[in-house]
Amino acid sequence: MTIDITPELFASVPDAHGRFGPFGGKFVAETLMSALSDLEALYARLKDDAAFQREFDADLAHYVGRPSPLYEASRLSDAIGGGRIYLKREDLNHTGAHKVNNTIGQALLAKHMGKRRVIAETGAGQHGVATATVAARLGLECHVFMGEEDIRRQSLNVYRMKLLGAEVVPVTSGSRTLKDAMNEALRDWVTNVDDTFYIIGTVAGPHPYPMLVRDFQSVIGREARVQSLAQAGKLPAGLVACVGGGSNAIGLFHPFLQDAEVAMYGVEAGGKGLETGAHAAPLSMGSPGVLHGNRTYLMQDDDGQILDTHSVSAGLDYPGVGPEHAWLKDIGRVNYVAANDDEALAAFHRLTRVEGIMPALETAHAMAYAERLAADMSPDEHIIVNLSGRGDKDILTVAAIEGIEV
């Protein structure tokens, strides 16, 4: 696709129908249309409202602990011997991941709408924990839908959510992972739409979610841009982030989209290898279709049924991706690549041992690709990796893979 990449282009999406080129939209049952319109109207009013922005910024500063540092990983960069690797430390946020930026924002919207109950879907549990956290803080009833398979492999986060007062609802349909949790959350929302706010955790779902989650997460890129100029004296040559639904990636990328000299790499979960079919890489291997309220790239079979995915990381184990990523792929602004389970595990260990930073397994996919990228760059260039979450939640998974009893 040839498209003139102008600054205006990126500000033009989504359009009034919530579309990013051919992607996005509002593909939901009629019962939800009115709730989506209400949310859209509220957000249109609040997003440029100074008082709302002040409230959001104050929460990010005093509750989340922003700005998060931009850290030069010197020993890792030296060991690789190419470009310098900087880490945007979202793992240092309250609750340990970027997810809380968005739940703070959506919880403020829920409060403005007078909803007493929030629901969320979660894969790795980070979004569930971030939702349970803001619900506890605002005194809202909280239900988190989580696939049975994910409950098993992310038991620490399940317990954290329970401690925070949330009810974790096991989802036993389909593949029992993130996509099924999202189906179940949508079903709950249809049933309880009057008093319930659905806090979607990623830049997918029906309009206006991909837009508002992007806006809330863009604080990552805005800070990183300023920090890069201050600390490295220039913009980065490249940005790297893992992509499941794609919220941490869009948060880092979006404020740089107009900077043509900044290359961008979204790293999907290659699972056991793209050639095996056992992966979660819809942008690399999928085709456009409709799921969970939006048109986007999906992993699907010839009959339009959604395929089961595989990734060592529960947070990337999703057959779709945010519609803005689908569009950024098609216009050629962002490169979408993959790192497989083994590469991610190796990167997990390397960052832990060389820098003393234990990344989430999701984030380790971005690290694996960043190492490859930096190796081919010169030392006067630098890249920024979104260190989207910390890895404490994954130590039981890593131990199990390595046959270690904890």
Next chain:
Amino acid sequence: MSRLNATFARLRSEGRQGLVSYVVAGDPSPSGTVELLHQLVVAGADVLEVGVPFSDPMAEGAVIQKGHERALANGMSLQGVLDIVAAFRQADQHTPIIMMGYANPIERFGYEAFAAAGAEAGVDGLITVDLPPEEVDAIDAALKAVELDNIFLISPTTPASRIQTIVERARGFIYCVAVKGVTGSGQLDAAEVARNVALIRSKTALPVAVGFGIKDADSARAVAAVADAVVVGSALIDAMVRIAEQEPMASEDQRHAAAAALLKSIREGMDSSPS
């Protein structure tokens, strides 16, 4: 006149309310679905709704979700559903058939290819749960070209202004969702249904069918008092599942008979309503 229009005209002239049955194509088995549909007609179905199984049926409650899962495990595909409709038409040229499903399998098949194949097979209309009016232009054009009716849902949360937009696009009949919730859920509030149906009727002359949450003769009778037709789905599937649970040796014919018996009792309940 289309089969749907003819059916609603006949019902109106007889002073009766229509009964719409929903089952998932391929559940309990692909080879048995045609026979099941014929039995539902014998038991009193005026319109047949045939579910197109999807891996992620977001608007369905547990009973119909499991039906979709069983159908997919049985190898059912969109082409398979079209083949079932074509086979049913060999012996029944009159009973309207509506396909109900989700956008992705149809989009994958191709909107125009689907419309052509649907018309050829003898399909009369389509409900695509996740294609609200905002997203419907492309498929609507394809369906119109072959005179298939695109049937829209109106829910208890649809504001009056939006009802106007929907009825202007709708053909065949209006599907009024009785409860906020997924299929098979919730307690029906007959007074609320009556208000919603009245609101819809103030904006269109199209027949109004009410579905979601109608489980038995009593709830069907309450709805039939205000609507042109009543839709029953989860309860039929549940009847087939329950007999298989109670009698593990139950034949497929017995399972079909359980659904047909329930539908017949609902039909009788509706006909005993003071209308």
